[in-house]
Amino acid sequence: MRKRDERPALRAGIAWAEHAGTTPLAAALEDSEWLARLGGNLPPNPAVQLQQAVRLSPSAYRESTREVVENLRAGRVVILDLATSEHETAARLIDFCSAFTLATRGLMQQLTSTVLVLTPPSSSAS
Template structure:
């Protein structure tokens, strides 16, 4: 726990929300939202980052379920996904305390 009582996961989620609000988000692509989403339940950091990148680059929505992940791994994944979606102009939204939805940028491969 951090000095303010937050867990690494909570702190990473707060940082991600702050980063997402820095720049204007691109308008949503309706075609992306009509596709089937891919659910990833990470256990290994490196393998999970590859799955996220591969699916987002293929134009798929990714549901990242961190409920079974260790807090440190979950926090690292949130940091990675936050930076990746920011760099590629994708979107990242928190659905629950342990579920994150990542949307590829408009124009991603379909």
């Protein structure tokens, strides 16, 4: 287990993950957890309005990133179901979503091995 401020080893993508005996999806999730620990001193508000949640089952990377960004900017919670996505696409989406939520002070949490919940920074319970 890495320390909070310890940077992960540089990886050469999918070939690295297969050589290391892990999947690209597992490597991307590990990296996203490390990025989440680097967040600022003020944690985002994890309270959400469930009526504003949007469920996405991505198949194409480019279209999915656009949908994630549009929904998070509109203040909606995004439930990202990666069960039907290819492993490489899922790994890229996890990398993108972890970086986007970090940059916008949102929150990304893993519910199951294939389902992630992304919340915008301004989410609040009503």
